[in-house]
Amino acid sequence: MKAKSEQRTAKAVKQLQKYLERKTLDIGLTLNDYEMTHNDSECTGSKEYNALVAGYFSLRETIEKMNRQLKK
Numbered sequence: 001m002k003a004k005s006e007q008r009t010a011k012a013v014k015q016l017q018k019y020l021e022r023k024t025l026d027i028g029l030t031l032n033d034y035e036m037t038h039n040d041s042e043c044t045g046s047k048e049y050n051a052l053v054a055g056y057f058s059l060r061e062t063i064e065k066m067n068r069q070l071k072k
Helices: 002-037 040-045 047-071
Strands: none
Touching: 002 047, 040 047
16 A cells, blocks of 8 residues: 555656646747747736746746755
8 A cells, every 4th residue: 555655656746747847848938939029028018928937937946846856
């Protein structure tokens, strides 16, 4: 029972890491597209863009924290 729980946890961590990496990549591409089609003033004035930037960096930080925890 204990081993099965550990296996499920390890699998869940791997799945979460893959999901976060994939979503971070998608968001990064979206941000790049927005930056290519809008000037700096439009970017800084967009609530949605700035919210997405904040989310992007939060995801990156989460991924880094998870990786550090797994390396301990």
